[in-house]
Amino acid sequence: MENNLSLEPAVLTKVNTWLEGAYDQDTKTELQRLIDSQDADAITDSFYKDLEFGTGGLRGIMGVGSNRMNRYTVGMATQGLSNYLLKSFPEQQISVAIAHDSRNNSPYFANVVADVFSANGIKVYFFKELRPTPELSFAIRHLGCQSGVVLTASHNPKEYNGYKAYWNDGGQVTAPHDKNIIAEVNKITSLDQVKFERNEANIEYILDEVDQAYLDKVATLSVDPEMIKRQHDLNIVFTPIHGTGITLVPRALERFGFTNVHVLEAQATPDGNFPTVVYPNPEEKDAMNLAMQKAEELNAELVLATDPDADRVGIAVRDLSGKFVLLNGNQTAALLTYYILQAWKKAGKLTGKEYVVNTIVTTDLINRVAEGFGVDCYETLTGFKYIATIMREKEGEAQYICGGEESYGFLVGDFVRDKDAVSSCAMIAEMAAAAKDQGKSLFELMIQMYQEFGYYKEDLISLTKKGHRGAQEIQEMMQELRENPPKTIAGSEVVELIDYKTGFRRNLHTGEESATGLESSNVLQFLTEDGTKVSARPSGTEPKIKFYFSVREPLASAQEFEQVGQKLNDKIQNIISDLKLK
Secondary structure (H helix, E strand, O other): OOOOOOOOHHHHHHHHHHHHOOOOHHHHHHHHHHHHOOOHHHHHHHHOOOOOOEOOEEEEEEOOOOOOEOHHHHHHHHHHHHHHHHHHOOOOOOEEEEEEOOOOOHHHHHHHHHHHHHHOOOEEEEOOOOOOHHHHHHHHHHHOOOEEEEEOOOOOOOOEEEEEEEEOOOOEOOOOHHHHHHHHHHHOOOHHHOOOOOOHHHEEEOOHHHHHHHHHHHHOOOOOHHHHHHOOOOOEEEEOOOOOHHHHHHHHHHHHOOOOEEEOHHHOOOOOOOOOOOOOOOOOHHHHHHHHHHHHHOOOOEEEEEOOOOOEEEEEEEOOOOOEEEEOHHHHHHHHHHHHHHHHHHOOOOOOOEEEEEEOOOOOHHHHHHHHOOOEEEEEOOOHHHHHHHHHHHOOOOEEEEEEEOOOEEEEOOOOOOOOHHHHHHHHHHHHHHHHHOOOOHHHHHHHHHHHHOEEEEEEEEEEOOHHHHHHHHHHHHHHHHHOOOOEEOOEEEEEEEEOOOOEEEEOOOOOEEEOOOOOOOOEEEEEOOOOEEEEEEOOOOOEEEEEEEEEEOOOOHHHHHHHHHHHHHHHHHHHHHOOOO
16 A cells, blocks of 8 residues: 555554455455545554553454454454463363353454464353353353453444453453463464464353353342342333343343333344444433333333443432432442342341442442441452452452442442342342332432431543544643642642552642552542542543542431532532533
8 A cells, every 4th residue: 555645654564464464355355445535544543553452351443453343353362362371271271251242243253252262272161142241250150261251342332342351260350460461462463373263172152051050149149038029019121222131131130039020122132233322321311211211101110221241230210209310320339238238237147257349439438338337348449350359359258248330330249250230130129129118219218328328429521532642632631630730629628639550649738648559540539628539530441531529418317308419519510610621
């Protein structure tokens, strides 16, 4: 290809390598179409770097190019992971589990992964049909695998796909394995180093036995089966938003004893084009609208929604006026923690050796609730792989009850080591049934929690910065916040600064510093005198920088709920204005 598009030399070299190298004809035809479009920006974005195998794996837009999800980037990643597994577990039969979601090309990419693993002499347990990410985590442990891969881009737009790598504990890879795998992947510089020739003898298809084993474990999480018998006809609407939740969520609810579950037919069929939504994300109100409309028609009491790989759950409940409202991830996680600890206490299951886990950008209300029940609460970095790390470290000495994060991820029980919307849906239904059994709505149970532990309100702003320039802008914003941190936020003095990149927290009054005790992560937090917390964090999986806000006030009575809520809303708007984020 001639450089008549003003492409950088490095980009041009890569384009020519793909045009002339051992790539299949469909790939070369697609690349020629991209060149013929004369879109220099699109070509540059596709080739200006290699799609990075980060600490969680791969995620990117599907298409041709070194910075895209395709057969070759997936194959090279899998060869690197294979090489690391062969080094890590010498002289033993290594096995891996592979699953995929409903996204376009997910089954194809899953087969490419199976091709490469099997060609490297690694035994593959292969979910032939789509299954939720948490079941992949379960299968690794259940089948005694050394690793696993799920093909998913979670709740990203339909143009994306991704590749998440897991270790033998069922959690996503963490240090030192993450960096070591990245090093092995980066050593793969040529297609000639990738073994694409599938060895069918090394592939075993996973059958219903794993589904049954997983659902058996989910059923053990129920704390009050007798109460569910009384409230079995709780009116529930469930939507999988065209994803994998359809395979197991209705079955899990049935196993818990719920008999009045309505699946939203308009979103029940798995479809990588996600035809009824803009974003297949239960965090987005638009993705929940159809389910809430159906719930109104059916006079339902609870709406449950899962994202495409069924690791995140969104819920809608009726407010004090009877209108459906969405709860955010912080509210759902805090409520679940509150209900489960209450239920464990009532059942006499709290012995003083239990703990829950929270992430640094999730509501501190979880910490307060745990403290109120005399249960330890550990804080960790954003991402369920860090929750899984704590579970691994505490195994045998303390019992994990539950853990959650603000981005709609929650996990009850320790047989899965990633966020699990399947078991969470079942527990949310049990929680709603328990509230009903006490003559309350779930919304009223939330207000009761606020009265006991304080009214915490959180919000989040995501600024999208796409492409090469966007990544630079995000780094510049973080640098500016580090060099010139705010002295006050919404009229309250900043008293503590926590920089998780350097690993230190600093008291701005005394100058005293202490270690965070967590591994390095590009996150900044500002804590003010009045208890406000503001966090700035570039996303690890999307071209975004996220700002998290947390404010709190005491709630003396249920009658003051609206008034105090408005005060907290105003405070968040003042913070956003003060930090010039809108």
